[in-house]
Amino acid sequence: MTRNAFDEAVTLQPQADGTFIGNTHTAWWNMVGPFGGITAATVVQALVQHPQCLGEPAALTVNYVAALTGGPFYIALRITKTNRSSQHWMVEMQQIQSDGSSALVLTATAITAVRRNTYNGTDVEFPRVASADSLTRWDPNQVGMEWLQRYDMRVLQGPVPDFDMPPPASGSTELPHSLTRQWVRHAEPRALDYTALASMADVFYPRIWRQRHTWVPAGTVSMTVYFHADQADLAATGGDFVLCEAHALAFRNGHSDQSARLWSATGTLLATTHQLVYYKD
Amino acid sequence: MTRNAFDEAVTLQPQADGTFIGNTHTAWWNMVGPFGGITAATVVQALVQHPQCLGEPAALTVNYVAALTGGPFYIALRITKTNRSSQHWMVEMQQIQSDGSSALVLTATAITAVRRNTYNGTDVEFPRVASADSLTRWDPNQVGMEWLQRYDMRVLQGPVPDFDMPPPASGSTELPHSLTRQWVRHAEPRALDYTALASMADVFYPRIWRQRHTWVPAGTVSMTVYFHADQADLAATGGDFVLCEAHALAFRNGHSDQSARLWSATGTLLATTHQLVYYKD
Numbered sequence: 001m002t003r004n005a006f007d008e009a010v011t012l013q014p015q016a017d018g019t020f021i022g023n024t025h026t027a028w029w030n031m032v033g034p035f036g037g038i039t040a041a042t043v044v045q046a047l048v049q050h051p052q053c054l055g056e057p058a059a060l061t062v063n064y065v066a067a068l069t070g071g072p073f074y075i076a077l078r079i080t081k082t083n084r085s086s087q088h089w090m091v092e093m094q095q096i097q098s099d100g101s102s103a104l105v106l107t108a109t110a111i112t113a114v115r116r117n118t119y120n121g122t123d124v125e126f127p128r129v130a131s132a133d134s135l136t137r138w139d140p141n142q143v144g145m146e147w148l149q150r151y152d153m154r155v156l157q158g159p160v161p162d163f164d165m166p167p168p169a170s171g172s173t174e175l176p177h178s179l180t181r182q183w184v185r186h187a188e189p190r191a192l193d194y195t196a197l198a199s200m201a202d203v204f205y206p207r208i209w210r211q212r213h214t215w216v217p218a219g220t221v222s223m224t225v226y227f228h229a230d231q232a233d234l235a236a237t238g239g240d241f242v243l244c245e246a247h248a249l250a251f252r253n254g255h256s257d258q259s260a261r262l263w264s265a266t267g268t269l270l271a272t273t274h275q276l277v278y279y280k281d
Numbered sequence: 282m283t284r285n286a287f288d289e290a291v292t293l294q295p296q297a298d299g300t301f302i303g304n305t306h307t308a309w310w311n312m313v314g315p316f317g318g319i320t321a322a323t324v325v326q327a328l329v330q331h332p333q334c335l336g337e338p339a340a341l342t343v344n345y346v347a348a349l350t351g352g353p354f355y356i357a358l359r360i361t362k363t364n365r366s367s368q369h370w371m372v373e374m375q376q377i378q379s380d381g382s383s384a385l386v387l388t389a390t391a392i393t394a395v396r397r398n399t400y401n402g403t404d405v406e407f408p409r410v411a412s413a414d415s416l417t418r419w420d421p422n423q424v425g426m427e428w429l430q431r432y433d434m435r436v437l438q439g440p441v442p443d444f445d446m447p448p449p450a451s452g453s454t455e456l457p458h459s460l461t462r463q464w465v466r467h468a469e470p471r472a473l474d475y476t477a478l479a480s481m482a483d484v485f486y487p488r489i490w491r492q493r494h495t496w497v498p499a500g501t502v503s504m505t506v507y508f509h510a511d512q513a514d515l516a517a518t519g520g521d522f523v524l525c526e527a528h529a530l531a532f533r534n535g536h537s538d539q540s541a542r543l544w545s546a547t548g549t550l551l552a553t554t555h556q557l558v559y560y561k562d
Contacts, residue, residue: 083347
């Protein structure tokens, strides 16, 4: 039995010097390199696999410094501080070149923490949307990127624009124009964990495409993920659909932001995540 | 003529080894150390003052690793990558101890970028609120933290709760329960720049206090700021009030998030910013 393509992509080999070596995976190809979400997930995998990791991922910021291309890479992690119930990390990912040298492709900081029993609450409403089962799967062949085949997506609002068609009429004046809402699960069944959540945080196409209904070069520069789910939430979600919604607030001088929420089908806010996205023109 | 207390607090002395040395400032004292916003501002000051800085601050993530206390500190910056129009940074702040040793208090990553002439837009409405001039200044002596004296705040919604009183009735069911909206400007007149924006991004009290109407220990663990304003926006704002609004989405197992927007009085979205906040109980 072959392993799930997600687990294959985030497989890391611990090295004697404390680093981890991985390899890009063609199943997760975007345009010129792997999907940014799977790269972020690889960083989370290195954290949770680290023998000195205290607690679980709470916050992650990844900065996409240069394009990762096909081949091996290593991840170097440094614990900058261990407190009683939390830990701070600095992370670098380097692409290993054919001549043995390496080139920086990603920097990150992360905070892992022991989840404690406290007051819990949510101050945003779980949107009333159609269930995933009532919708058909979005056809990933509409956009020729291999990684889109890895997810079963059911689009509620804001599909990838068809730039050959006029922009669709706005469905609601109450929702942000740039909003996309979609159910997402792994196409090959796989239970949700922090590694998988990090990848889903980056599952949206650039908001500038929706805002302008025009294709322009765009790419994530920096992504921050706040992990709210605990192990019970992850276990309850299992391989079920996750409601992923994203919108932008500002498009200014070549960069936009993006804010997103990832919900379980039963209304638990699993993660909130934010990006700075480069765009041209 | 004495300098503005803000400029005094972010004053940095470049060192021969490329680091910058600063000193905490009692005018910005919080409870056991300086206000986190002024510390973040000091990092931005180091970036913009760095002789090799390309462009202007676009994204910043600061991680509060350990408590900064009174005294000198140094900031070490490393350019991890310079692209054609953007630059990636890793930053560390170390408190300098009396014996000459140092201790890490903050890590950060940042992206600076050359602002380009592109499509600009905003996909969130500037809230219709009362003007700052129509409101009286919030009395900073209500809460005994020195830094609150440094800002002239006019509260529209969600003042610091009076825990001796019952929780106020919710004003509107359409607004998030944890929302605070306030006009903020420097009490000593000072023009807005990226350094000042970074400080204002952290101007809110912990959302858990508002959510529960109960005082619990709480503090920012990580803050990300996306700077949307360009120099013309900053110049147009000058020393005028900035509308600062913040709310939380999730309170889970000892951490909450916080999302905030900083607007000019004329409706320009100057920055969006997000935090992970620790809380007890």
